[in-house]
Amino acid sequence: MSTSATSGVELPDRELLRKFDVPAPRYTSYPTADRFKNDFKPEDYEQALQARGASKKPAGLSLYCHIPFCSDVCFYCGCNKVVTRDHERSAEYMKVLLEEADLVKSKLTGSGELEQLHWGGGTPTFLTNDEILFLMSELRARFPFAPGSEISIEVDPRTCPEDKVKALRESGFNRMSIGVQDFNPDVQKAVNRIQPFEMTRDLMSQARDNGFHSINMDLIYGLPKQTRESFAQTIDRVIELSPDRIALYHYAHLPNHFKPQRRILPADLPGTEEKVHIMFDYRGKSAHHVRLDPAPHRKRLPVHRHGSLCQGNR
């Protein structure tokens, strides 16, 4: 038996929905975290770095930097983070990060030019403007950017005033991924992430004015207090802002694994069918706003496909 959405989309059979209504690993990395094995030792990593230069056609170099600090905690969070307002901790962390970069550089063979650099978190924009400029210049000294490289950062609008947008651009970032999740005030309150629509709107226009050529927006479905109607309104507001890409993640409620999630009341979570409706509505609306990545030399997934492939709880 299938169940029909009012949008006219046939939803999968209820039994099938129940069968697959289980938490799954976040699809933010490949392979996903549950595929990682403990038998991959530091020596294996070292060997891989040393073997790279021997390859006839070494793969392009991509670097990920994790900045784990956040000033406040979002209750849905399942990320590797440190909640603090103490900037001494980030200063210490940057030193260790650069030691790690030195270590990698000392083992790496082949070209050290970066094709892609990404800062994720946590909240990379927790860093001050000076810290951002310093860390980036140190990284560039070790790993120069290749021509046309993609330099991206995850941005929390609550910690990114216009002077920081300028500092990011000045340090070399050209792509931005903005954490939004949901624009509905009740949902934002339930997850302890108060972020007015205007704040995101202003950040996007500042990013465009300062020359960011690709802006992604992260959304989450399955959050407490979320309904099909409320999320449809969020999508309308997202479309109004016209990001280049959207990543739609699924919220996995795993309070035994992630302590902040214990502050979320299970009774506030949307049910399976409501979530599937939310996702199908999203696909219906966003399908008319599909954009390919503007970088002509790279193939990218269209917005709706990217969203449907992602599963996580950023």
Ligand code: SF4
């Ligand atoms: S969701 Fe992001 S900003 Fe919120 S606590 Fe987790 S890492 Fe920090």
